[in-house]
Amino acid sequence: MTPRTRPPARGQAGPGAPPDPKYCRSCGRRMEWRKKWERTWDTVLYCSDACRARKVRPIDADLEEWLLTRLRSLPRGQGIDPADAARALDEEGGTLLHEPARSAARRLVNRGLAEMVQRGAVVDPSTAKGPVALRSPR
Structure with a gap:
């Protein structure tokens, strides 16, 4: 029997698992992780170009x-x-x-x-x- 491994802490994804979702700063909707954002996930703030242009007024x-x-x-x-x-x-x-x-x-x-x-x-x-x-x- 192999020892159980502890699940990753909240906010820390395990190997191969997508990170926790983020929320758009403008519209507040949940943004799901996408493969194309893999390298830039930490810098993604807005869900779309429209939200990026609008920001919070x-x-x-x-x-x-x-x-x-x-x-x-x-x-x-x-x-x-x-x-x-x-x-x-x-x-x-x-x-x-x-x-x-x-x-x-x-x-x-x-x-x-x-x-x-x-x-x-x-x-x-x-x-x-x-x-x-x-x-x-x-």
Whole structure:
């Protein structure tokens, strides 16, 4: 019988295994390791050229701050819709900030400052579709 080997620590991939996923700095979606990024994985920050060009703008930081302030003022367990931040900060009253608000919510979840829920269950922010809420982490 051979002795068991210890599994690699989180963040350290074993031989032949892809490293842990990263999250895009702009949109907050999970980036899966790709063979073409093998040599540059440590320097990859954005999931696409569009996210690299867009980066995080001042309005994105404002959306994050609005969401965090609102989360702190809510009773524990209650959530808010990221679209509320878009409506609150959009001077024209349109839907221009809905996707940036969702991106801001994903970035907060990735930093561990919030949870994204759908119908009461925590969901992966990278793959969630439809209406979601943001709540304080448990």
